[in-house]
Amino acid sequence: MPQDGKQLLIRDQIDEIIQGIHQIWENPDVGKNLAESAYQLAKAQYSWEAVAENIKEATLATSLS
Numbered sequence: 001m002p003q004d005g006k007q008l009l010i011r012d013q014i015d016e017i018i019q020g021i022h023q024i025w026e027n028p029d030v031g032k033n034l035a036e037s038a039y040q041l042a043k044a045q046y047s048w049e050a051v052a053e054n055i056k057e058a059t060l061a062t063s064l065s
Contacts, residue, residue: 002038002041006034006037007034007038007041008034008038009024
C-alpha cells in the first residue's frame, strides 16, 4: 500500500500541493527517493511474478480447504 511521504505525496489543499511541488523542486533527491520507492512497491506487488505468486497462493489455499 503506498504511503504518504514514502512513495508519493498526498496533499488535499492547493497550498499543500504547491508546498509538495516546491519540496520536490528544491530537493530533487526527495523526488528520486519517492520514485524509486514507488517503483519498488509496484514491482513487488504488481509485477507478473508477484501476481502469479498471489494466484498460486490463493489456489493452494482454496484447494487445501
